[in-house]
Amino acid sequence: MPQLQDLVLGLQHIGIPTDDIQATIEFYQSLGFSVMHTNEHNHHKVAFLSLGNVVIETYENDQVAAKCGAIDHIALNVSDIKATHTVVRALGYQELEDGIQTLPFFSNGVSYFTIKGPNAEKVEFSQYL
Structure with missing residues (x-):
């Protein structure tokens, strides 16, 4: 096992x-950020x-x-979501969803799963597809 x-x-x-995505986008754009991707999921707007x-x-x-403290989660980029899921499950960490999830973000989608850290923080393991 890796x-x-x-x-x-x-x-x-x-x-x-956020409860005002446009204001959030404008704020981060004023700091030099650019919009890489937008989407809608479950009738809620999402922007990267x-x-x-x-x-x-x-x-x-x-x-x-x-x-x-409004940051909701930290996402770690992984090379192999299935192998990562196997390793993390073997470590005994509590998952917050049932297994690997997939969303239609970016060109080919993204797969992820999330665990709960010792301070109730969410740590997401995510792979661009």
Whole structure:
């Protein structure tokens, strides 16, 4: 079985929920970010913004806290989502969904799964397809 450090390529994105996606996009654009991708999922708008090697995923959410600590998840880019899932399950971490999920983002979609960290943080393992 491969080691997790052999599968994780680095930070993929930081997820920030919002109740005003346009204002969030404009704010990050004013800081030099550009929109790489937009989509809609479950009737909520999603946008990915990039600056250098930093990617922010912002998405509409009906229950946005809008307070300090509003980052929802940290996503790690992986080379093989199935192998990563096998390794993480073997480590015994609690998954927040049932197995690997797929979304129609970017050219070919993205597959991911999320675990809960020791401080209730969400850590997402994600692979561009």
